[in-house]
Amino acid sequence: xxxxxxxxxxxxxxxxxxxxxxxxxxxxxxxxxxxxxxxxxxxxxxxxxxxxxxxxxxxxxxxxxxxxxxxxxxxxxxxxxxxxxxxxxxxxxxxxxxxxxxxxxxxxxxxxxxxxxxxxxxxxxx
Numbered sequence: 016x017x018x019x020x021x022x023x024x025x026x027x028x029x030x031x032x033x034x035x036x037x038x039x040x041x042x043x044x045x046x047x048x049x050x051x052x053x054x055x056x057x058x059x060x061x062x063x064x065x066x067x068x069x070x071x072x073x074x075x076x077x078x079x080x081x082x083x084x085x086x087x088x089x090x091x092x093x094x095x096x097x098x099x100x101x102x103x104x105x106x107x108x109x110x111x112x113x114x115x116x117x118x119x120x121x122x123x124x125x126x127x128x129x130x131x132x133x134x135x136x137x138x139x140x141x
Contacts, residue, residue, distance in 0.1 A: 017041040017092075017113050017130050024109060024135030027101055031139070035096040037111030037132055045089040047130075048114045050122055051096045053107035053137075062123040063109070064096060074119040079105075101139045108134040 023035040037049070050065040064075045064085040073085050082101075087094040094111055112128035121127050 017044055017047060019111050019113060019130055019132035021109065021111050021132040021135040024137045026138045026140060029101065029103060029139055029141050031101050032097070032099045033101065033137060035098065035109055035111075035135060035137075037094045037096075039092040039094075039113070044092040044113075046115070048117055048122055049085075049087055049094040050112045050114065050128060051085060051094075051109060052112060052125060053105075053109045054134075055107040058107075060110070060125050062125070065119060065122045066094060067117065067119070072119060074122070076123075098137070101137075103139045103141045106137060106139050108136050110134045 017039040018041050021037045051063040052060050053063050054060040062076050066073050066085045066087050070087045082099050084097040111132045113130040114128040116127045
């Protein structure tokens with residue numbers, strides 16, 4: 016089991032950038048697939064990005080493809096989400112999550128993940 020803590024959220028202007036970090040404690044971080052989700056007020060939690068255990072395979076939601084990059088450093092037990100060209104519609108609480116599954120198509124589903132962080136707020140002003 017891993018415990019997850021997200022940091023790096025904040026207020027940024029339209030077109031700006033932020034880098035979120037998710038630090039894991041516990042055993043076996045490098046064996047988990049790691050994902051990022053987000054949830055805006057009044058909306059369902061939605062998939063943002065996922066990285067395989069090695070970082071060699073990634074997948075992104077269409078709405079963030081080309082703007083966001085997921086990466087991980089297994090030596091530091093940390094996964095990152097670099098967010099560029101942010102838009103007001105990116106405003107949400109962002110969550111990282113861990114899963115033992117490895118089929119990227121299935122990892123777009125929140126129910127595939129077993130461990131979740133508490134979230135970090137990202138607000139993009141217009």
